[in-house]
Amino acid sequence: MFDKLRNAFSSAVKSFGEKELKEKDIDEVLFELEVALLESDVAIEVIDMLKGDLKKQLVGVTVEKDKIADIVKQNLRQSISSMFDSAGKIDVLFNIQKKKETGEPYIISFMGINGTGKTTTIAKFANLLRENKFSAVIAAADTYRAGAIEQISEHAKRLNIKIIAQNYGSDPAAVARDAVLYAKSHKLDCVLIDTAGRMQTSKNLMDQISKINKVVNPDLKLFVGDALAGNDTVSQAREFYNYTKFDGAILTKSDADARGGAAISIVKVTSSPILYLGVGQEYKDLKPFDKDLFLEMLFGSQEITPDMIVHHKEKPQEKIEQKETREEKVVEDKSAEKISETKQVKPSIVAEAKVVQKEVQPEPKQIPEQQGDPFAGIATNDIEKYSDLFDVTPPENDNEARKLADKIRKWISDGRPKPKETTKELEEKEEMTVSEDERPKKKHSLFGWGKK
Numbered sequence: 271m272f273d274k275l276r277n278a279f280s281s282a283v284k285s286f287g288e289k290e291l292k293e294k295d296i297d298e299v300l301f302e303l304e305v306a307l308l309e310s311d312v313a314i315e316v317i318d319m320l321k322g323d324l325k326k327q328l329v330g331v332t333v334e335k336d337k338i339a340d341i342v343k344q345n346l347r348q349s350i351s352s353m354f355d356s357a358g359k360i361d362v363l364f365n366i367q368k369k370k371e372t373g374e375p376y377i378i379s380f381m382g383i384n385g386t387g388k389t390t391t392i393a394k395f396a397n398l399l400r401e402n403k404f405s406a407v408i409a410a411a412d413t414y415r416a417g418a419i420e421q422i423s424e425h426a427k428r429l430n431i432k433i434i435a436q437n438y439g440s441d442p443a444a445v446a447r448d449a450v451l452y453a454k455s456h457k458l459d460c461v462l463i464d465t466a467g468r469m470q471t472s473k474n475l476m477d478q479i480s481k482i483n484k485v486v487n488p489d490l491k492l493f494v495g496d497a498l499a500g501n502d503t504v505s506q507a508r509e510f511y512n513y514t515k516f517d518g519a520i521l522t523k524s525d526a527d528a529r530g531g532a533a534i535s536i537v538k539v540t541s542s543p544i545l546y547l548g549v550g551q552e553y554k555d556l557k558p559f560d561k562d563l564f565l566e567m568l569f570g571s572q573e574i575t576p577d578m579i580v581h582h583k584e585k586p587q588e589k590i591e592q593k594e595t596r597e598e599k600v601v602e603d604k605s606a607e608k609i610s611e612t613k614q615v616k617p618s619i620v621a622e623a624k625v626v627q628k629e630v631q632p633e634p635k636q637i638p639e640q641q642g643d644p645f646a647g648i649a650t651n652d653i654e655k656y657s658d659l660f661d662v663t664p665p666e667n668d669n670e671a672r673k674l675a676d677k678i679r680k681w682i683s684d685g686r687p688k689p690k691e692t693t694k695e696l697e698e699k700e701e702m703t704v705s706e707d708e709r710p711k712k713k714h715s716l717f718g719w720g721k722k
């Protein structure tokens with residue numbers, strides 16, 4: 271699941287190529303990112319937020335070129351992670367236990383449009399309660415759709431759970447209230463209210479769901495969203511949230527979802543957490559939503575270590591000051607802080623870059639041009655150095671990239687002369703040496719052609 275979004279992110283992070291990131295470079299990547307995110311069903315406002323965060327954090331940052339992909343990735347990851355953190359967490363089973371200790375049933379209403387998986391999710395949740403030794407009653411408050419009462423009754427029978435139902439057309443709020451009364455009189459731990467699906471655009475039906483919530487005052491109002499419904503899930507979530515102020519969401523059919531954008535969008539537009547994912551059609555297929563796992567699925571599990579971030583040894587005190595003046599809302603990930611710190615310490619970054627260049631630059635072999643990477647065979651340091659010396663702007667297309675690569679190869683074979691190089695400078699150049707092992711490994715073309 272979520273493969274598509276992961277691919278979107280990985281293609282986006284391959285597109286940077288400058289040492290000091292400029293607005294233009296970021297815009298280029300953001301354009302690609304925007305398209306990729308749109309295709310992955312992330313809502314527009316979420317995309318804008320991600321774009322804004324990236325720009326704020328990356329314009330003007332000077333980084334080692336082969337770390338750029340990691341840094342962009344880490345920034346995206348941090349933005350999304352912060353968003354999930356701000357939405358908070360709800361430990362439902364823990365809360366049920368707390369309520370049980372007061373002698374009252376814990377009431378949950380499940381809401382969403384037709385076919386998203388409310389009834390199936392209730393059955394899964396009832397199964398989860400059973401596994402955790404909680405008792406429950408189901409309210410068949412979908413008195414609207416033909417077959418709905420039979421469907422939920424069948425689940426209740428299989429799970430051996432009491433169900434309260436009336437006839438079709440009866441008042442769903444009354445069914446819900448009856449179930450609560452039943453739970454109270456029988457000392458049951460939990461009431462699960464199945465409601466009729468309704469289009470978010472139907473005011474009457476939305477008023478009806480508000481009425482159910484008013485009558486029974488649930489401890490937890492859950493929005494059930496279909497991961498496959500894409501951007502539509504977002505408009506549903508927004509409308510349901512306006513009417514019901516639901517506490518959290520369950521995203522069903524995540525087993526069939528290749529996008530992942532819906533989870534990000536629901537959290538952003540409602541600031542409510544995703545509590546569970548539906549991952550199949552069996553009772554066991556309800557998994558607690560795990561932010562870290564989700565992020566790992568999107569971005570991979572690579573740890574971001576301090577050496578992936580720009581070095582800035584000289585001014586450690588700036589880090590502390592920066593920490594106190596940072597604007598970001600939620601900052602837990604220390605490595606991400608370091609990304610922002612890079613903005614403050616440009617001079618030292620440059621100094622460090624020079625140190626790195628004091629290494630032996632073995633003559634690159636004339637490797638025949640590899641398909642897709644015009645810079646194959648040229649050391650990262652050489653491309654950096656050449657770009658700096660001759661103030662090169664990133665090439666606009668493969669052809670330009672190849673021409674540039676040819677120029678760099680020639681420059682290397684000419685002994686890497688500086689523009690109007692003096693004898694003294696030539697002597698200094700002799701001292702710059704590096705061993706092959708110490709040289710950073712080149713991951714992809716610096717200008718983004720490598721694995722596009």
Ligand SMILES: Nc1nc2c(ncn2[C@@H]2O[C@H](COP(=O)(O)OP(=O)(O)O)[C@@H](O)[C@H]2O)c(=O)[nH]1
Pocket residue numbers: 382383384385386387388389390391467522523524525526547548549550551555
């Ligand atoms: N693959 C998959 N199918 C699901 C999941 N949850 C629900 N469904 C299916 O979605 C369809 C509609 O589910 P239902 O519970 O009747 O939706 P409701 O109208 O919201 O009550 C059924 O065929 C379910 O089996 C899920 O997590 N994964």
Ligand SMILES: [Mg+2]
Pocket residue numbers: 388389390412418464465467
């Ligand atoms: Mg249903």
